[in-house]
Structure formats: structure tokens, C-alpha cells
Amino acid sequence: QLQLQESGPGLVKPSETLSLTCTVSGGSISSSSYYWGWIRQPPGKGLEWIGSIYYSGSTYYNPSLKSRVTISVDTSKNQFSLKLSSVTAADTAVYYCARLAVTQPFDYWGQGTLVTVSS
Amino acid sequence: QSALTQPASVSGSPGQSITISCTGTSSDVGSYNLVSWYQQHPGKAPKLMIYEVSKRPSGVSNRFSGSKSGNTASLTISGLQAEDEADYYCCSYAGSVVFGGGTKLTVL
Numbered sequence: 001q002l003q004l005q006e007s008g009p010g011l012v013k014p015s016e017t018l019s020l021t022c023t024v025s026g027g028s029i030s031s032s033s034y035y036w037g038w039i040r041q042p043p044g045k046g047l048e049w050i051g052s053i054y055y056s057g058s059t060y061y062n063p064s065l066k067s068r069v070t071i072s073v074d075t076s077k078n079q080f081s082l083k084l085s086s087v088t089a090a091d092t093a094v095y096y097c098a099r100l101a102v103t104q105p106f107d108y109w110g111q112g113t114l115v116t117v118s119s
Numbered sequence: 120q121s122a123l124t125q126p127a128s129v130s131g132s133p134g135q136s137i138t139i140s141c142t143g144t145s146s147d148v149g150s151y152n153l154v155s156w157y158q159q160h161p162g163k164a165p166k167l168m169i170y171e172v173s174k175r176p177s178g179v180s181n182r183f184s185g186s187k188s189g190n191t192a193s194l195t196i197s198g199l200q201a202e203d204e205a206d207y208y209c210c211s212y213a214g215s216v217v218f219g220g221g222t223k224l225t226v227l
Contacts, residue, residue: 037216046122047157047165047208049216060215096164104176105155105212109164 002027004097004110012117018084022097022110029078030055035100038071038082040093052100053080087117123209123219130225136197139222141209142190149190151213156185156194159206169194201226
């Protein structure tokens with residue numbers, strides 16, 4: 001059974017860079033059938049797609065976040081990562097990682113991790 | 120890239136049917152049959168319920184169905200049950216990905 005697990009600091013200071021890692025187990029991140037993505041959800045609000053990455057390193061970002069986002073993949077560790085720079089309180093959210101396929105988009109999700117931006 | 124438009128809330132009694140709409144544009148919902156729906160219970164990760172407008176993943180009840188007309192997609196839940204009470208999100212995933220604002224379903 002495929003599992004995804006987010007990890008990283010739960011508290012980030014304003015203007016700093018938020019860094020999260022998603023570890024994939026029970027399957028290979030190098031499968032040609034899937035992309036891997038990050039989605040966030042501010043407290044009490046809706047879902048927002050941040051971006052997606054293919055195992056080869058090809059990336060797709062939300063245009064509204066593109067200037068601050070970097071998503072990378074480490075196939076040797078079966079992980080992919082998110083960096084979001086110059087964070088503000090508006091970036092406080094539960095951050096999810098998920099698998100994306102054209103056939104069944106976001107069919108597997110991590111449990112989510114709350115990141116709070118505060119000094 | 121604007122969020123897809125969903126009603127903030129819908130409600131229905133057990134056994135009834137409800138429909139949640141999701142309106143996009145000719146650039147997203149209207150152009151591709153790549154619309155999905157997610158169910159999210161409080162404190163939980165979203166769960167894929169419908170993909171490619173009307174297909175159900177294995178294990179999802181056939182009480183859930185999807186359709187599309189023009190720039191608007193719809194999720195219908197028939198035979199409402201208490202466990203269906205949750206937030207529902209639509210998503211267009213043709214290249215770029217955009218979610219709807221979410222709809223809170225209350226089972227009366």
C-alpha cells in the first residue's frame with residue numbers, strides 16, 4: 001500500500017524559507033505513470049495547489065506562487081521536497097503531499113502537516 | 120488562474136439526493152474532461168471520489184456520480200447518508216491544477 005509522509009518544521013519565522021519533505025513508501029517515486037504534488041490548506045479554508053514534479057525533475061507551479069516555490073525530487077531516497085521562500089502569515093496552512101496521475105489525480109495523500117508562520 | 124466556483128454549502132435529508140456544482144471557464148473545466156472531486160472530513164486528508172468527470176475509483180460508492188455540461192461540472196450524491204457530511208472540492212487538472220473553493224454538505 002502506497003504511503004506518503006510529510007516532514008519538516010512546524011514553525012517558520014516570517015521572511016524565512018519553509019522547507020518540507022515528502023517520503024514515499026510502498027512504491028517507487030520513479031514510476032513513469034505519476035507526478036508528485038504539494039497542496040496546502042489554510043486553517044478553515046479551501047485547497048490550493050502549489051506545484052507538481054515528475055521523477056525526471058520537470059516541474060509545474062501555481063502561477064500565483066511560482067516566484068517563491070521550488071520543488072525538487074531525490075529518487076535515491078524516494079522523496080520530493082518543497083521550498084517556499086519569503087513566507088508570511090498568509091502561508092500558514094496544512095501542507096499535503098500527494099500522488100498525481102492523469103488517470104486518477106491526487107489518489108494518495110499524506111496525512112498533512114501544519115506549518116505556522118510566526119515570529 | 121482563478122479558483123473554480125462552488126456553492127458554499129448544500130444540505131439534504133437522509134435518503135435524498137443533492138448536487139454540487141463547480142463552474143470554471145472554457146480554459147479549464149470546459150476544455151477538458153479532467154475534472155475530479157474530493158471528499159474531506161474534518162482533520163483528514165481529502166479523498167478522491169470522482170475523476171475524469173464521471174469515473175469512480177475502486178471502493179467509492181456508486182451513490183456518487185459526476186457529470187459536466189459546458190463550463191460546469193457537477194457531483195451528485197444519491198441516497199444521502201450521515202457519513203456523507205463533509206466538505207467537497209472539485210478540481211480541474213489539465214496541465215495546471217485549480218481547485219474549487221469547497222462546499223460544505225450538511226446531512227439534516
